[in-house]
Amino acid sequence: DSKEGDEVDYSRFSREALFAPVLQRLKAQAKPGAPQQTIQVTGPVRYPGEYPLPASRQVADAIYVAGGLKDSASLYTAELARFSVDEAGTGETNVQNLDLRAIMNGDVSVLLQSRDRLLIKSIPEFAQAKTIELDGEVRYPGEYTIRDGETLREVLQRAGGLTDNAFPKGAIFTREKLRELEAQRLREAEERLKSDLVGVQLEGNDFGGQNAERTQRVQELLEDVQDSRPLGRMVIDLTAVVENKDYQSIRLQDGDTLTVPTIPQSVSVFGEVQFPTSHLHTEGLTVDDYLERSGGPTRQTDEERVYVVKADGSVMLPEKSRWFGGRSQQLAPGDTIIVPIDVDRLNQLELWSNVSQIVYQMALGAAAVGNL
Incomplete structure (x- = not known):
């Protein structure tokens, strides 16, 4: 049943209805010495598919029957695949390259045979605009169309560079492929946590109340995962991108964004x-100072694994990095302190051993969004 707003391609419908009985009859009549008189036309034509062999046997007529070429069709080359039987009686396929422009102009005549397959090729990357979104403190923000192989430095030059208020250390560069990978990991984490939650709930409550606490922690973590949005951030040194010509070029991909x-x-x-x-x-304040200003850790905190996400997305571990200076090291504007869940304690409660990686990824996204 059709509804208001539906679009029906009547030309395709009538074409299929017209050719279906003819094709069926040609196939039914085929026998040794009289192969079925059908061909196939594929690629950027209006109506690709199987058709009766034209009476003229001309490639140009076959393309006409298939509705003609689309504007994405390449006139430089096409392929004709032909099935035959060699002297030993074994079937083989031969492929012939065609000059499609000469054929369509009538300068060359190519005759088709039964079961031929005609492949029209598409112009590579035809009308496929690749873009990058530049937001924030760039001179002329907006969505820029990028050329194949163009770099981030080149596009920033087109955009007039950064403004005087820009903070390049805190730039957020995201990539669609990384976002998709992050989303997949979050989905896997969600499914695993759902399974863990069901398992914990089936065990019921014990005397010490550990199962009830375990259920609550899994439920909270599951809600955090469900609320998380993949960012797909890639850490870059935007200052070096802009100022250092020798810095590694960042070749752009469609869907990249820079904020x-x-x-x-x-x-x-x-x-x-x-x-x-x-x-x-405030100059002089340390990691511990800022933790104290946030009311201190909860009882679920893993104080030994507190880490700092710098404004550029890189991670510093105050407890383990000698040059970072430990928790007494002063912080810079744009830094984010992450206080994780006590993963060891959760693991003792037989939760998923990879829960720390989930929390880490969510924290990176939260830190990046917090600096926008």
Whole structure:
């Protein structure tokens, strides 16, 4: 049943209805010495498919029957695949390249045979515009069409460069393929956590209440995963991209985005603290100072694994990095302190051993969004 707004391709319908009985009859009549008189036309023609062999046997007529060429068709070359039987009685396929422009102009005549397959080729990347979105503190933000092989530095030059208020260290560069991979990992994490939650719930409550606590933690983590949105961020040094010609070129892909924030004034604290929030950056304050300003850790905190996401997306581990200076190291504007769940404790409760990786990825996304 058709509805208002539906579009029906009557030309295709009538074409199929017209040729279907003819094709069926030609196939039924085929026998040794009298092969079925059909051909196939594929590629950028209006109506690709199987057709009766034209009486003229001309390639140009076969294309006409298939509705003609689309504007994406390449006139430089086409392929004609022909099935035959060699002297030993074995079937073989021969492929012949055709000059389609000469054929369509009538300068060359190519005769078709039964069961021939005509492939019309498409112009590579025909009308496929690739774009990058430039947002924030660039001189002329917007969606830019990119050439094949163009780099981020070249597009930024087209966009007039960065403004005086730009904070290149905090630039967020995202890529669609990375976002898709992140989304897949989040879906896998969600399915695994759902399975874990069902398993915990089936065990019921024990005397010490550990199962009830375990259920609550899995439920909270599952909700966090479901609320997370994949970002697909790739860490880059935008200052080097703009100023250093010898810096590794970042070849752009369709769907890339670059967001350049203004110069930040805050340090954010996310995760297992009493009051996750952002604080005005103050010279001299350390990781522990900012944690104290956020009310301190919760009882679920893994204090030994507190880490800092720098404004450019790189990660520093205060407890493990000697040159970082430990938790007494002063922070820079745009830094984000991540206070993770006590993963070891969760694992002792027989939860998913990869839960730390999920929390880590969500924290990176939260840190990036927090700096926009």
